[in-house]
Each structure stands twice: as C-alpha cells, then as structure tokens.
Amino acid sequence: MKITVRYFALLRERMGCDSEVLSLEDAGPTVGCVRGLLADRVPALGAFLRGGTLLVAVNREYAAVDTVLRDGDEVALFPPVTGG
Amino acid sequence: MEPLDGKVRVQREPFDTGAELERLKAASRRIGGVVLFVGVVREFSQGHGVTKILFEHFPGMAEATLAELRDTALRRFGLIDLILIHRVGELAPGDDIVLIAAAAEHRAAAFEGCSWCIEELKKVVPIWKKEHAPDGAVWLETHP
Numbered sequence: 001m002k003i004t005v006r007y008f009a010l011l012r013e014r015m016g017c018d019s020e021v022l023s024l025e026d027a028g029p030t031v032g033c034v035r036g037l038l039a040d041r042v043p044a045l046g047a048f049l050r051g052g053t054l055l056v057a058v059n060r061e062y063a064a065v066d067t068v069l070r071d072g073d074e075v076a077l078f079p080p081v082t083g084g
Numbered sequence: 085m086e087p088l089d090g091k092v093r094v095q096r097e098p099f100d101t102g103a104e105l106e107r108l109k110a111a112s113r114r115i116g117g118v119v120l121f122v123g124v125v126r127e128f129s130q131g132h133g134v135t136k137i138l139f140e141h142f143p144g145m146a147e148a149t150l151a152e153l154r155d156t157a158l159r160r161f162g163l164i165d166l167i168l169i170h171r172v173g174e175l176a177p178g179d180d181i182v183l184i185a186a187a188a189e190h191r192a193a194a195f196e197g198c199s200w201c202i203e204e205l206k207k208v209v210p211i212w213k214k215e216h217a218p219d220g221a222v223w224l225e226t227h228p
Contacts, residue, residue, distance in 0.1 A: 008140060013223075076145070078212070083141070
C-alpha cells in the first residue's frame with residue numbers, strides 16, 4: 001500500500017521536501033511504524049520523529065501513534081503549532 | 085455545524101477589524117457585547133529584534149480546525165456569533181496576525197469565549213511562525 005507523507009515548517013525544511021509517497025509492505029501499519037521508518041532513514045531527526053512533541057494528522061485529523069493507516073492515507077507530520 | 089459564511093478564514097490579506105465588528109453586530113439584535121482580540125507582530129521577541137515573521141499553515145486542516153474551535157466555543161459559552169481570522173505569509177512588526185471577535189448577550193460569556201479561543205488556537209490550529217531577525221531566522225518551537 002501507498003501513503004503520502006507531508007511535512008510542515010521546521011520539519012519540511014529539515015526533510016528537504018513538502019511531501020513524499022511511501023510504499024509500505026506490512027499489513028495494518030500504524031502512525032508509529034511510519035515515524036520509526038522515517039527516523040531510521042534520517043538519523044539526524046530520529047529523536048524528533050520518535051519524540052513526544054511531534055504532531056501527526058491523518059487525513060487532516062489529529063491522530064495518535066497507534067492509529068492504523070489505510071492505502072491512500074495522507075499522513076502529515078509537524079512540530080508543535082505556534083500560530084496566534 | 086451552521087454555515088460559516090466567511091466567519092472562519094485563513095488569508096494573506098489584511099483584515100478590517102471595524103468591518104468585521106459591524107458584520108458581527110448585524111447578525112443579531114440579541115447581542116449585548118462583543119469582545120475583540122487582535123494579535124499583532126511585535127518588533128521585539130525573546131531578547132532579539134524582529135524584522136518580519138513568516139506564517140505557514142496546513143491548507144485545509146487549519147481552516148477545518150478553526151471551524152471546529154468556533155463550533156465548540158459557540159456551544160460552550162453560549163455565544164451568539166464568532167469570527168476567527170488568521171493571516172499567513174510574510175508579516176512585519178505592527179501588522180495584524182489574528183482576529184477573534186466573540187459576541188454574546190452579556191460580557192462575561194464574550195470575554196470567556198474570546199479568551200478560550202485564542203488559547204486553544206495557539207495549541208491546535210496547524211500554523212507555524214518563523215521569526216526573522218537581523219542575525220538570522222528561526223522557527224519558534226514552543227509558544228511564548
């Protein structure tokens with residue numbers, strides 16, 4: 001299955017792109033799986049991608065680390081929000 | 085949710101606070117008070133000068149989150165009407181950033197509703213600021 005991962009703000013700059021498509025082989029991957037996969041790939045951001053401050057939205061709704069992903073989902077990863 | 089009719093917006097352009105106030109008041113003759121919060125770019129932040137701030141948002145989710153906030157605040161504080169506007173893009177010191185206008189029958193609900201909205205907005209609406217100073221630019225990682 002394929003998912004689209006989107007990055008914002010500091011994370012977008014550090015990842016060097018706005019978004020990318022990831023192919024996942026496991027059945028029933030969770031948000032936590034995706035975070036782990038990206039952390040392994042980009043060790044410099046590993047602590048942040050696995051850490052407690054990172055926010056995640058699946059299909060534009062806030063999601064938890066155990067949220068199960070489906071084919072075609074959009075997973076957005078971003079730092080704490082600082083609007084206002 | 086009731087129709088939003090432009091009462092929740094994320095936009096690059098400046099907003100007209102006076103015009104928004106009049107629009108809000110025109111919604112109902114039951115309104116007895118309106119509390120306005122306008123967030124403004126400061127020229128000094130966390131010990132350094134600020135030349136400009138870049139606001140980035142998550143299109144679609146930022147608007148949807150603002151709309152949920154509005155819906156919750158209307159019910160929770162019994163507000164008659166509520167406008168939430170946030171600007172994005174490059175803003176300079178003195179520029180308006182955010183407008184919250186809360187209308188109620190009485191002042192207590194209007195004050196409480198307005199205050200709750202700005203606090204919640206800062207926690208949940210996917211918008212980020214990057215402060216530019218004479219010695220470089222930095223994304224704020226936690227909220228001041």
